[in-house]
Amino acid sequence: MILSMTGYGKAVVAYKEKKINVEVKSLNSKSLDLSARIAPLYREKEMEIRRLLAQKLERGKVDFSLWVEKESTVDATPINAALVENYYKQIKAISASTGIPEPEDWFTTLLRLPDVTAKTEVANRFQRLTTIRTVLSRS
Numbered sequence: 001m002i003l004s005m006t007g008y009g010k011a012v013v014a015y016k017e018k019k020i021n022v023e024v025k026s027l028n029s030k031s032l033d034l035s036a037r038i039a040p041l042y043r044e045k046e047m048e049i050r051r052l053l054a055q056k057l058e059r060g061k062v063d064f065s066l067w068v069e070k071e072s073t074v075d076a077t078p079i080n081a082a083l084v085e086n087y088y089k090q091i092k093a094i095s096a097s098t099g100i101p102e103p104e105d106w107f108t109t110l111l112r113l114p115d116v117t118a119k120t121e122v123a124n125r126f127q128r129l130t131t132i133r134t135v136l137s138r139s
Contacts, residue, residue, distance in 0.1 A: 006060070013134055019069040026060040036064045077117050084110050
């Protein structure tokens with residue numbers, strides 16, 4: 001249990017092709033006032049992270065940050081070519097049947113559609129939470 005209300009902690013853990021950074025800052029306060037900034041990949045675990053922090057911290061104004069840095073060797077987000085082709089065919093068919101003109105800029109139109117540029121690899125949720133716990137214990 002941390003007894004001081006004023007403090008700073010930072011930890012970095014390398015996981016696959018990324019670095020997970022955690023930073024905790026706290027100031028004196030009568031109760032626990034937790035402000036969390038969490039990377040989108042881990043946002044679904046925000047309540048779990050808050051619970052873990054509340055177990056370790058009694059009180060204070062706490063700023064918690066978790067962000068992810070990808071290594072420069074990681075490839076860009078892949079484009080799902082099969083899905084782009086499917087969207088293209090559907091839009092052409094709708095255009096032909098309704099008389100609505102086809103888009104002038106196909107690339108812009110197609111790349112904005114859902115899941116065209118989404119990562120296909122989804123990390124194991126248990127492993128992500130274990131990694132978060134590791135980083136939290138180091139900060």
